[in-house]
Amino acid sequence: MAIKILIVDDVTETRENIKRLLYFEKDMMIIGEAADGEAAVRQTDKLSPDVILMDINMPGMDGIAATEQISLKCPKSAIIIMSVQGEQEYLKKAMVAGAREYMVKPFSTDELVDTIRKVYDFEQKRRVQLSEPSIVRELQRDPQVVAIFSTKGGVGRTTIATNLAVSLAEETRQRVVIIDLDLQFGDVAVLLNVVPKRTITELIQDINQMDPELMESYLITHPTGVKVLPCPTRPEYAELITGAHVEKILGILKQSYDYIIIDTPPLFHETTLTALDLCHQILLIVSLDLPTIKNVKLGLEVLDSLHLKGKVKLVLNRSSSDIGIKVEDMEESLGLKVVSHIPSDGRTVISSVNKGNPFVTASPNTRITESIRELAHMIMQGEAKSQPEPRAEVKKGLFGKLFK
Ligand SMILES: Nc1ncnc2c1ncn2[C@@H]1O[C@H](COP(=O)(O)OP(=O)(O)OP(=O)(O)O)[C@@H](O)[C@H]1O
Numbered sequence: 514m515a516i517k518i519l520i521v522d523d524v525t526e527t528r529e530n531i532k533r534l535l536y537f538e539k540d541m542m543i544i545g546e547a548a549d550g551e552a553a554v555r556q557t558d559k560l561s562p563d564v565i566l567m568d569i570n571m572p573g574m575d576g577i578a579a580t581e582q583i584s585l586k587c588p589k590s591a592i593i594i595m596s597v598q599g600e601q602e603y604l605k606k607a608m609v610a611g612a613r614e615y616m617v618k619p620f621s622t623d624e625l626v627d628t629i630r631k632v633y634d635f636e637q638k639r640r641v642q643l644s645e646p647s648i649v650r651e652l653q654r655d656p657q658v659v660a661i662f663s664t665k666g667g668v669g670r671t672t673i674a675t676n677l678a679v680s681l682a683e684e685t686r687q688r689v690v691i692i693d694l695d696l697q698f699g700d701v702a703v704l705l706n707v708v709p710k711r712t713i714t715e716l717i718q719d720i721n722q723m724d725p726e727l728m729e730s731y732l733i734t735h736p737t738g739v740k741v742l743p744c745p746t747r748p749e750y751a752e753l754i755t756g757a758h759v760e761k762i763l764g765i766l767k768q769s770y771d772y773i774i775i776d777t778p779p780l781f782h783e784t785t786l787t788a789l790d791l792c793h794q795i796l797l798i799v800s801l802d803l804p805t806i807k808n809v810k811l812g813l814e815v816l817d818s819l820h821l822k823g824k825v826k827l828v829l830n831r832s833s834s835d836i837g838i839k840v841e842d843m844e845e846s847l848g849l850k851v852v853s854h855i856p857s858d859g860r861t862v863i864s865s866v867n868k869g870n871p872f873v874t875a876s877p878n879t880r881i882t883e884s885i886r887e888l889a890h891m892i893m894q895g896e897a898k899s900q901p902e903p904r905a906e907v908k909k910g911l912f913g914k915l916f917k
């Protein structure tokens with residue numbers, strides 16, 4: 514079946530150009546045109562296009578207002594915003610309004626065709642996810658719980674955690690949830706551009722009644738299908754959350770999610786320790802600078818003393834920066850081999866943050882995306898171990914054991 518496309522632009526010549534560019538694409542069909550926002554909303558209602566190519570600046574109702582209305586009324590039609598250079602500030606608004614992608618004019622046929630196909634394919638996948646009838650269902654394998662950890666701040670935990678979650682959802686089409694356990698200053702919601710209505714703070718008030726169905730009402734759905742459990746809205750609420758809460762939350766999520774990704778703060782807090790103890794894999798993020806290596810080495814010693822070192826996988830972030838420390842020297846110092854190298858790519862990372870769109874979807878053809886995809890495959894191949902039982906030490910309090 515051909516992809517049904519609606520073109521919205523006030524300039525007739527632009528519409529004609531787009532039609533020419535798409536003329537030879539057998540799997541695409543222009544089903545309508547509109548010259549302003551109102552007409553776009555009407556046409557969408559009538560024609561149910563799969564993809565809408567939407568200009569931003571138009572007389573009357575502009576592209577952003579039209580995007581907002583269409584996303585609410587006809588969420589099945591995916592919108593690609595077309596803008597000219599210099600309209601960057603509008604792009605973010607358009608993405609927030611519900612656009613799936615954007616293109617800067619003038620674009621090539623390849624760019625246009627690739628973007629349409631990508632958005633369409635993604636929408637198809639999303640629909641499959643959304644049509645899952647019941648939240649608790651037969652999982653295809655044992656759930657994998659993965660904690661992204663480091664004993665140094667700012668090394669890229671949240672960047673890696675959010676992109677890994679989205680990549681896992683795309684690669685596996687299975688159910689993925691990300692928990693922000695950086696309880697004071699977490700920014701998973703910011704990086705994923707979702708607005709937390711309820712967070713872990715409200716969730717723990719309901720913890721005694723919690724079951725997989727109720728849990729869903731506390732999770733936010735990212736456009737990729739990834740679910741998000743955000744951190745508290747205020748740092749002082751962090752101390753309301755205990756290790757026992759984390760244990761309960763993980764236990765419930767494991768009943769309905771295939772992959773549970775946990776972002777953490779750079780501290781051995783009780784909640785972090787519980788997560789580290791109950792997860793299957795710990796991705797320990799390191800970068801090639803002395804303070805980080807020193808802290809990570811200390812952190813590893815602590816993990817070792819808690820018998821958690823066995824599930825640590827060392828991930829080197831910004832591996833391409835040339836800063837005079839050799840990877841082999843670091844590996845020797847830490848006594849662990851790097852299993853994943855994430856290159857440094859400030860442009861891709863920052864522009865994805867500013868667009869509120871993870872780079873694994875915003876920039877699919879970059880090396881950094883490729884490295885995250887490889888990491889996702891590594892997680893997917895991780896042994897489907899049975900769920901680790903909380904060890905007696907945790908019950909007694911790992912925190913106490915560590916610091917008494
Ligand atoms: N591979 C990379 N290439 C370029 N920039 C990166 C890369 N990874 C992370 N960054 C940037 O480094 C900064 C820190 O990243 P991030 O917030 O993910 O780290 P963090 O460990 O979660 O930090 P925090 O301690 O604040 O929680 C961000 O500005 C991010 O954009």
Ligand SMILES: [Mg+2]
Binds near residue numbers: 670671672699700
């Ligand atoms: Mg972080």
